[in-house]
Amino acid sequence: MSRLLERFTLGALEVVALSDGAPDRSLDGFFDGAAPAEWTRAVGVTSAADAVPFNFGSFLVRGDGHTTLIDTGFGAHGRSLGVPGGGELLLRLAEAGARREDVDRVVHTHLHVDHCGWNLDDDAGGAITFPNATFHLHAAELAYWTGPASDTNSMAAGARGRINPLVAAGRVQTFEGSEHALYETLTLLHTPGHTPGHVAALLSSQGQHLVVVGDAAHHPVHFEHHDWVPGVDVDPAASARSRGLLAALAADRDALVTGGHFPILSLGHVRRVEGGYRWQPV
Ligand SMILES: [Zn+2]
Numbered sequence: 001m002s003r004l005l006e007r008f009t010l011g012a013l014e015v016v017a018l019s020d021g022a023p024d025r026s027l028d029g030f031f032d033g034a035a036p037a038e039w040t041r042a043v044g045v046t047s048a049a050d051a052v053p054f055n056f057g058s059f060l061v062r063g064d065g066h067t068t069l070i071d072t073g074f075g076a077h078g079r080s081l082g083v084p085g086g087g088e089l090l091l092r093l094a095e096a097g098a099r100r101e102d103v104d105r106v107v108h109t110h111l112h113v114d115h116c117g118w119n120l121d122d123d124a125g126g127a128i129t130f131p132n133a134t135f136h137l138h139a140a141e142l143a144y145w146t147g148p149a150s151d152t153n154s155m156a157a158g159a160r161g162r163i164n165p166l167v168a169a170g171r172v173q174t175f176e177g178s179e180h181a182l183y184e185t186l187t188l189l190h191t192p193g194h195t196p197g198h199v200a201a202l203l204s205s206q207g208q209h210l211v212v213v214g215d216a217a218h219h220p221v222h223f224e225h226h227d228w229v230p231g232v233d234v235d236p237a238a239s240a241r242s243r244g245l246l247a248a249l250a251a252d253r254d255a256l257v258t259g260g261h262f263p264i265l266s267l268g269h270v271r272r273v274e275g276g277y278r279w280q281p282v
Contacts, residue, residue, distance in 0.1 A: 141197025
């Protein structure tokens, strides 16, 4: 089982991996393009149905004068999932020593329902959970989920329900282009494929770097096999390209890498090897 909370430091930054639910589950469906025998061997299971530790995770970042939350989990209804830690993100936040009022920046890697659930607090009548936060996301992500292009996407209703009230309240800030330096410690990297405006977050402090990959990878083996594509990705070719871009960036900068769906705490480096990349756990 994934842990539910773990802290680590990156230069002057404190980063806390927080879970909003940590099921053990099968990864079947995350590796389109690979034969089951191939991906199961890479993941270390014997059958596609085997459960492995998984996580619905967020990251709290402090130490740069801001309190930043990367993604906001499933929300209160996550308790109905019946999984360890489901719907408990605010409890984890309190354990990390942060109040919801402290959060002044929320970054959305994308707007799937497991990444924007706590934008609103269903226990408080749907009020904005983080009253002092500005919500940052790529313009292409907002345009996709609030426009006609997602009308036939089964996840559109969930995304719209969680972002439209924030747009109406003037709390959303979007950016365009391939990267956006939100602050000297935090750069957002447009890495489309999983969704049109998906971003990864690059944290930097005192010469150390951490790439929070969002859903560009659901398991570290995705960095060794860029063409293994989660079935839910809207643009498989772009998804593979984005994994390649992140792998190259992580290798070039000797960055630590983690992801919200990796079990807590999964940190690693992506190393260049003959013919590709290798994941090296820390
Ligand atoms: Zn996800």
